[in-house]
Structures are given as structure tokens and as C-alpha cells.
Amino acid sequence: MRRSEFDRAVTDEFGNRGNAVVTDLVLGRFGDRTPAQALAAGIPPREVWLALCVEMDVPPERRYGAGRLEPKPR
Template sequence: MRLTDFHQLMSDVFGPQQGNWIAHTHHLPKLGGTPEELIDGGVNPSRVWDEICEDFDVPDNQRLGIDRPGF
């Protein structure tokens, strides 16, 4: 997953402000850091996204973000 995709998913699922806040402040216990710290440290954004979805109980049907026809 590209970093731009990660940020788009965060915005799609949580909204732009809350998604940004979560990325900067939420500690992911299984991975040992905030999403921003982990990605900056080399963890694949898709792994970080999966852990965020688990922590926030994001339903399976929302984990791929908003359907954008033609993209």
C-alpha cells in the first residue's frame, strides 16, 4: 500500500481531521507506536492500516474506503 492510499483510507473511514489525529496520536499496542512513527520507521502502511482497523473495530465493508467509480 502506498502512503497516499493509507492517508486516503484514514480520511474515508474517520474523516480528515480525526484520521489525521489518529495517525499522529493513537498508540498501536501490537506494533509499538503511533501510525506515523511506525510508517516513518519502515512498517508497511497496510500492516498499520490493518491494526488501526482492529483497534477501532472498522467493519470489513469499510476497510477499503469509499468506492470511487472510474479509479
Template sequence: MRLTVFWQRMVDHFGPAYADSFARDHVMTQLGGRTVHEALDAGWDAKDVWRVVCDTMGVPPERR
């Protein structure tokens, strides 16, 4: 998954104002205690990060 697709899905789900805030501030154990930004900066694949966000935040299957 390209980063542009990842960020568009984040905006689609969380809204333009909250997507980046969530990505900066929400620490997830499934990301090794990292935020979305930290996981991506550490080399995690965007698709894997999106799966963790979906699992953690209960994103409906049709939006995954």
C-alpha cells in the first residue's frame, strides 16, 4: 500500500482534522508501543500499520 493511499484512508475514517492528531498521539501496543508516525518512520509497511489501526479502532470491514 502506498503512503498516499494509507493517509487517504486515515482521513476518510478519522476526518481531515483528527487523522494526523491520532497518528501523532495514539500509541498502540500492536505497533510495539509506537504511534502511526513512529511505526512508519521505523520502516513498518503502511499496509501493516493500516491493519493495526483497523483492528485497534474497529474500522468496519467495508472501509478496510
């Protein structure tokens, strides 16, 4: 997952609250860092996304593949 895909997944899942979730929610899994701090520390976006999903009780069916771009037409 790229950072742009992470951003898209957050927006798709949390809408207008997405920015607040990324900057305010503390994730114990990453040493009590927010998702924004975890990303800045070099933790891969996919790991941050999955930890965020667990913390926010995002259903498993919405955790994988979120934020991916639609395939380009051939």
C-alpha cells in the first residue's frame, strides 16, 4: 500500500473525520503514536492502515484493498 492509497482508504472509510482520526487517534501498537506520527517514523502505510482498522473496528471485509486505484482500461 502506498501513502496515497492509505490516504484514499482513510477518506473512503472515515469521510470528513479522516484527518482527525489520522492526527488524533493514538495507536498503542506503534508506541502510542498517532497514525500520522507512525507514518512519519517510517512505519509502512499498510501496517498503519491495518492497526487503524483494528482500533476503529472497521469490518474485515473493508480492510483489504481499500484505497487502491481502479485498474486502467486496456
